[in-house]
Amino acid sequence: MLLGEKIYLDTLDPANAGTARRWINDPKVNTWMLSGHIPVSEIAEQEFYAGVERRAAAHSAFLFEIHVADDGRYIGNCGLEGIDLVHRHAEVGIVIGELDAQNSGYGRDAIRTLLRFGFETLGLHNIEIRHMAPNERGAHLYRSIGFKECGVLRQHCYLRGQWVDEVVLDMLADEWAAIRS
Numbered sequence: 001m002l003l004g005e006k007i008y009l010d011t012l013d014p015a016n017a018g019t020a021r022r023w024i025n026d027p028k029v030n031t032w033m034l035s036g037h038i039p040v041s042e043i044a045e046q047e048f049y050a051g052v053e054r055r056a057a058a059h060s061a062f063l064f065e066i067h068v069a070d071d072g073r074y075i076g077n078c079g080l081e082g083i084d085l086v087h088r089h090a091e092v093g094i095v096i097g098e099l100d101a102q103n104s105g106y107g108r109d110a111i112r113t114l115l116r117f118g119f120e121t122l123g124l125h126n127i128e129i130r131h132m133a134p135n136e137r138g139a140h141l142y143r144s145i146g147f148k149e150c151g152v153l154r155q156h157c158y159l160r161g162q163w164v165d166e167v168v169l170d171m172l173a174d175e176w177a178a179i180r181s
Contacts, residue, residue: 002064004113007106009064009078014049016065016074021045023076023097032135033095034157034166059085062117066096066110075101078110080118080127088125090118111145119176126170132157133165146179147171 002009023029024040040048055061063079078094092114096102111129118124129147131138143149147169155163 002113002117004069004109006069006104006109007075007113008067008069009110009113009117010067012049012052012063012065012077014046017045017049018042019074020077020097023095026097028099029095029097032132032138034093034130034132037160059083064114066094066106068101068106073098073101075106076110078114080114080122080124083122083124085122088123090122090124090127092118092127092129108141108145111141115145115171115176116180119173125173127176128168128170130166130168132159133167134159139167142169145171146175148175 060083061081066076075098076096080090083090096107118127129142150170151168153166156166157164
């Protein structure tokens with residue numbers, strides 16, 4: 001378990017797969033998800049959960065449930081994916097699936113907890129996060145945490161009939177150290 005200030009991160013529990021699938025399939029939740037907007041079936045979700053342990057054992061991804069520290073409520077998922085321990089980089093992914101838990105600081109705390117884990121435990125040098133260009137709320141959050149824009153993938157995402165840019169931001173270990181001190 002990884003402890004934040006307002007949340008804690010715990011391993012993915014297959015018993016919660018139905019809840020996660022409900023979030024992923026909800027247009028109010030998946031609007032800005034880079035994974036796309038194709039409905040996820042129960043079988044696909046089960047296959048995803050089956051692969052989580054293999055990816056963790058290979059140290060290529062560490063995925064977590066986000067729980068509210070005060071009451072243990074399960075509100076989302078996050079993780080570090082595409083982990084490369086040779087070149088020491090990874091990418092953050094996050095979804096706050098419970099709509100009433102959005103805009104409450106839980107996502108910020110979850111990302112900061114992942115950054116601490118990635119930089120201080122895994123020894124990563126660079127962690128990136130991405131968002132679709134029209135996602136102003138995500139862009140503001142990521143920059144306010146300390147991520148810096150490092151590139152734009154032009155017309156990289158197809159969002160409800162339109163091509164939109166994907167913005168790539170990252171943070172280096174020394175930038176994290178400066179934020180933490």
